[in-house]
Amino acid sequence: MSYLQIHKAGIASSVQDSGRVSTLSIGIPPSGAMDPTALLSGQHQLGHHHDEAAVEMAYADFAATLTDTHDVVVTGAPVRLSINQQPVTSKGVLRIDAGQTLEIKATNEGVYSYLHLSGGIMTTPQLDSRSTSPRESIGGLDGGFLKDGDNLPLSAPDRAVLAADAQLPIRKPKTVLELRVVSGFQFSDFADEAIQGLLTEEFTVTAKASRMGVTLNGAQLQSGITSLFSEATCYGAIQVPPDGNPIVLLNDRQTVGGYPKPGAVIRSDCVRLAQSRPGQRVRFALCSPDEADRISWLEQHYLETRLRDAH
Amino acid sequence: MNFELGPAGEAAMRLVFTEVPQPALTRALLEIANRATQRFGPTLTDSVIGYTTLTLFFSASTLERDRTEAWLREQAEATALVDHQAPEHSTADVVLPVLYHPSVAPDLEWLADDRSLGIDDVIALHSGATYFAYATGFAPGFCYLGTLPEALRTPRLNTPRAKVPSGAVAIADAQTAVYPCQSPGGWRLIGACPEPLFNLNNAPPSPLNVGVTVRFEPISEAVFRALGGVIP
Numbered sequence: 001m002s003y004l005q006i007h008k009a010g011i012a013s014s015v016q017d018s019g020r021v022s023t024l025s026i027g028i029p030p031s032g033a034m035d036p037t038a039l040l041s042g043q044h045q046l047g048h049h050h051d052e053a054a055v056e057m058a059y060a061d062f063a064a065t066l067t068d069t070h071d072v073v074v075t076g077a078p079v080r081l082s083i084n085q086q087p088v089t090s091k092g093v094l095r096i097d098a099g100q101t102l103e104i105k106a107t108n109e110g111v112y113s114y115l116h117l118s119g120g121i122m123t124t125p126q127l128d129s130r131s132t133s134p135r136e137s138i139g140g141l142d143g144g145f146l147k148d149g150d151n152l153p154l155s156a157p158d159r160a161v162l163a164a165d166a167q168l169p170i171r172k173p174k175t176v177l178e179l180r181v182v183s184g185f186q187f188s189d190f191a192d193e194a195i196q197g198l199l200t201e202e203f204t205v206t207a208k209a210s211r212m213g214v215t216l217n218g219a220q221l222q223s224g225i226t227s228l229f230s231e232a233t234c235y236g237a238i239q240v241p242p243d244g245n246p247i248v249l250l251n252d253r254q255t256v257g258g259y260p261k262p263g264a265v266i267r268s269d270c271v272r273l274a275q276s277r278p279g280q281r282v283r284f285a286l287c288s289p290d291e292a293d294r295i296s297w298l299e300q301h302y303l304e305t306r307l308r309d310a311h
Numbered sequence: 312m313n314f315e316l317g318p319a320g321e322a323a324m325r326l327v328f329t330e331v332p333q334p335a336l337t338r339a340l341l342e343i344a345n346r347a348t349q350r351f352g353p354t355l356t357d358s359v360i361g362y363t364t365l366t367l368f369f370s371a372s373t374l375e376r377d378r379t380e381a382w383l384r385e386q387a388e389a390t391a392l393v394d395h396q397a398p399e400h401s402t403a404d405v406v407l408p409v410l411y412h413p414s415v416a417p418d419l420e421w422l423a424d425d426r427s428l429g430i431d432d433v434i435a436l437h438s439g440a441t442y443f444a445y446a447t448g449f450a451p452g453f454c455y456l457g458t459l460p461e462a463l464r465t466p467r468l469n470t471p472r473a474k475v476p477s478g479a480v481a482i483a484d485a486q487t488a489v490y491p492c493q494s495p496g497g498w499r500l501i502g503a504c505p506e507p508l509f510n511l512n513n514a515p516p517s518p519l520n521v522g523v524t525v526r527f528e529p530i531s532e533a534v535f536r537a538l539g540g541v542i543p
Contacts, residue, residue: 021356021357021370022357023357024359024368024448025357025360025447026447026517027447027448027450027451027452027517028451126511127511135450136451136492182318182321183317183318184319184325185319229332229361229364230362230448230449230455231359231361231364231446232319232323232325232361232366232368234320234323234366235322236320237320254448254449254450255359256361256447256448257448257449263320264321265320266320267322267371290376293321293372293374293376296321296372300371300372
């Protein structure tokens, strides 16, 4: 067993893989990487299976020493890297020798970056996943965000590493990010003005953004719905609490809720939203369920093609 | 029965019966969820029951929307509520021990005063009813139980508490619940349950699952401590 000795963990670093399935009915959210494309890219470059975990860092400010030699890749939001205080390229696979210290610092773009280590992270899976759900204290290292002084167990690297740089493109937010919405839930019960506001006004990402969801600010949406029976939420669900500021629910959301929801943002736009910083302008646009399925299929196909061509 | 069908995002379908929540409705939703498990196999990753809803979650790109919707419509149309006899108080599926005392229940005296009741009356009312588990969620092991006796119904706090302790027995509107772990919460706290309600090593991890009946059993401070309860 080798270790990643963490000197500086940063504000919200955690072990994440592709997340859990089949735990919603016992009240546990899926969790998993906020940017699954970045996770996939790193795992691919290291020749890992897609379910290996990585260290997810929000606004990376991370420093750690490896007790053994490993190959590493950093994906997701762009970062500055240094090994023993010498700046190195942040693209492609890097070899870090035993005893060397890797530092990862965020640039001014994006939110979530991923540190992938050859051999993979060897924390004990819970409910078939290594993903951390901090609120439930499940998965990861002792169920929580990583702290300064933590030692993260790694498997000895035993797989050949790909030479190709298969970095998948970063999802750069546009000036105004369009969030495509599949309508549903209480859409038809919402006050007309609220739907009008949702679909025509511009919103901005606020600082109330976390793995649970992103609160937006713009038109104050008054749903006109005063009481609702608690029901399942879903990834991307737009929750409208009484203060009128919509919240887009993400990986660590509560599995049920009682706030009205006019619909849900499609998966790929949720990832773009997760990678957006406070101040990012967004707009909502309706999208039919069939269109959402088509976008989802195209993205999946595109990713598979990119990864195959990289060999 | 009246129902609506629609998407819940891009990989889930939602069925809602536009009816008053009642145990017979929840049992019907459980029955449809069981049939869905058989019908769709591993492509159905989760089914979540709310008071009047069933949401079926499918793994990415495996949801055949038209066929799934047609199947759910058939199920919903075939649903008729079967009235079961209300369970005897003594035969509740789960019995939870509760210490009702102001030392562990910051809203107990307030509630009694507000209703011009004695604390003993509040305890008798809360522990005298048999509750039905309508939904789980919010936190692992958190279960929405109904229906609270009319005399105890009270709105949530205007400002939720930042920390509700694990085991807190709480009420809000016509519902009651036990907080399985420390979390923020806006429900009123009237007791404490020393029994752990969520353990991943148990199958299922919580004794409180949708469709079970529950009652609360008042216990003394000594029994509370003996069962592992802690008085702050």
